[in-house]
Amino acid sequence: MSNTVQKNIDYKKYVVSSNLQYFKPHATKIEKTFAEEISSSLNNDSKSIHPKFFYDKKGSDLFEKICSLPEYYPTRTEITILKKLQDDLDSYIDESFRLVELGSGTSVKTRLILDIFTKLQNTTEYFPIDISEILTESSEQLLKDYSGLHITGIIDTYEGGLQFLKNFDDKKNLIIFLGSSFGNFSPNDGYKFLQKINSTMKSGDLFLIGLDLVKDKQILESAYTDSQDVTAEFNLNVLSRINDELDADFYLKNFAHHAIYNEEEQRIEMYLKSLVNQSVIISKSNLLLNLEKDELIHTEYSYKYKLSQIHELLTSTGFEIKHTWLDDNQYFSLTLVSKN
Template sequence: MTKEASVENIQSAAATFQEEVITGLQERKKRLSPKHFYDAQGAYLFDQITETDDYYLTSAELEILQHHGGDIAEKLGEHCRFIEFGSGSGMKTKYVLDEAYNLHSYVPIDISAPYLSQSIKELKQDYPTLTIEGMCADFTTPISLPESAGHEKKVVFFPGSSFGNFEPMEGELFLKRTAAMLEKGDGLLIGIDLVKNPDILHAAYNDTQGYTAAFNKNILERINREMDADFDLASFEHYAFYQPIEKRIEMHLISQVEQTVQVGPASIPFKEGESIHTENSYKFTVHDFTVLAAKCGFTRDKVWLDTNQHVALLYFERTSNE
């Protein structure tokens, strides 16, 4: 019997997007949240980035999932409710679903409704008996999962390096909110980008094909389309660099000229050389992340590394509900 897939939209995304864009651009140091990169075109461009030779993270994490999928499935156990934050195309998820036995359900959560719907459609073709409860939501804010009649074990899956996009206080708050969704014995399976040679990082965020630059600029194209703004994309340049003291990559869009951009009801002035800060991507050691997670109610159970030790996939157990 084929089980139904559903998508639950729980937010007024358009209003939130417009408010956050204008607020960020009116700050003294202009900024945009990286969560707004992922409209349909942004999601497509990110998939292209992951296939470049310079972007090590996806291939490294796939290596872990391919080699250790069985071990990961053992951590899930039977009748697990498998919840993924920022599910995207579901490419990585399939390596877990292929090994998992008798899952209760899969709950993909993504901010892009069209991308989520397409991903669920494709997953249903590959896993016709799997219950899929999709949620279109901003998982960086408090959310409530679809109710379940049972008391299944829950495991939250957060692959990639998206945790690194949080500022330190935001990351701690995110982990505490995630812990509050879980009961003792539930799990968190999370990917982190490890501290490494800055040359490797620089190449990853400045790929020779130009996909990262296009991805960064696409946020301006989205603002133009959804807010009737008049950004001239040609007058902004992609700029990404590693900041070793903070252990983070910074991404910016630099105005090449003095200009004023109309964004909805707001007029936003730019000086020549002025930046819009679009993303931070923090890098971690396994030890530092383990200490952070412990502050939020998690105990590390398992660490998997790729061959080059560029990334880590960690499994934590929820150890208290205090």
Template sequence: MPAEYEKEHINDRFTLYHAGGNDNGSVFAEDVIKGLKAKPKTISPKYFYDDKGSELFEKICITPEYYVTRTEASILKEHSAEIAAANSGKNLVVELGSGSSIKTRYILNAFIKNGLPVTYVPIDVSEILIQSGNMLLNDFEGLYVNGIIGEYEQALEIVSEVFPHSKLYVFLGSSIGNFDLPHAEEFLKKISASMNAGDTLLIGFDLVKDEGILNAAYNDEEGVTAEFNLNLIKRINREFNTGIDVNNFEHTAFFNPAKSRIEMHLISKCDQSFSLNGSGEISFKKNETIHTENSYKFTDEMIKELALASGLSITNSWKDKNNYFELCLMTR
């Protein structure tokens, strides 16, 4: 079946594809109601990223405690020429969950230095992509942006159909860690299935490290991560037109060593109940939580096993000097 999308011409160097087929508002409503009626209660982390959530995520990236972004950026800064050399002849970069695309600039710069015009395909559920696409076009001559607003899976179908040429896929920020391990494998298999011979995947993994450093990264002193987590309740209020008291919830995040992951939850500070779109009563006991995100932390063994199980082989990998983060280049 052909991929469903609407194409929007922004200017000669910027085209937007809106992945279609779903009414995003009603999908959000259905998913939230289902998640809050489940036991334990969960909401997918993809729902963090409305405009406010995307803005807050960018603030998290520059908190002193959140080592993830600056560490990955330092690896990219040091090795982007090697990454481009390992992909010589390609002029197509497709990025999953591109956000502000700030770190990707190192890669785009190195590709552009090879002399060919470069097409960049950022994929994101958030419209932050429009702003970041425009900024890139201002800063890079010889760049064309074909952004896809939509979910990873739908976007991958569009990519296979519209951009079949040889490409580098990029998946940064250890966003792979937001999937439970079986789903991470399933997702990498999907990426692998959409890769042609010679295509590569550059993927970032946050590594297991001292628990104090991990816990601090998701509990910054300024409270930006707490605000990011609590923004989910505000989003529910905005999208359902409800008046749930945000002060009745509290942010918590902690490393769970048995599962090798940071878990982020919203804790209900009291017994409370409300209804969403006449969905019936959704009730919370005091201290009951909504599980809002997992962020798996990887060992080299876990990365190798995941790649192998997904039918991918690691051709290069780079770490920072503290061994906090690893970038891997993979092929089918």
């Protein structure tokens, strides 16, 4: 274990077994950050809740349900592409690589990459990074199925995880960022985030990014407003989470899920719409929130890209494109890059 980690007092280390350990910021820091961020993002003319707060235990379970909805094409499409990539990946990596994943969630798709790693290596190191506690469950599941796997989980934001990884050791990393989660960043923040990933990487490291492509508006909108209302439940759950963790009194029946595709901006915009004039107290954020009827709280953007934009974005942030894989419908893309 590198000294960088041992000395990192921001994290508490949990050793579960000889092949599973994880690091987590101290509980007081997590609660304070949540309360402060909610206070500043809702105490505004244009109100928002950051999408990273969707993922408490219930939110992570609901996202899993979303992934298998008929309307939600991204998960099954990305899995199809990962299967194609399986035939090619061993020409880019070797026994010296570690697998690092941003926003690993249930690590279901990860298995398609781990299959390649475990064929090439006797011992495979996997570093999942996820803000959700789901990371621990997913890691235990993986260890049941992959012998020779060693997992170091970082239960923190992407940025925290990347900081953790920076200068960790000299081992080569393949960093993966699947599910088009990058699409949640605004163009400006996304650009800076790619620069951050680039500066975390050593020469020889690789980065694989999954991005959703621009397509028919109707296909996009039904993926975010499904017929079973699971996405609506997922969106509304963030209010239950604020009620539970920040001592608030959101009445969920006074809100509705609202998602539209903004063609000009190439993004799905997801909101919670206030159905009445109302006031909500969020005690731990010291906030009295006044909402008018039809006022929107923004909860997520999901940007869609053209292939040329993906290549432009990656090259302008210091990457060299190695390969892009697509599905037959060209709904989704996976791009492998190295540091320039």
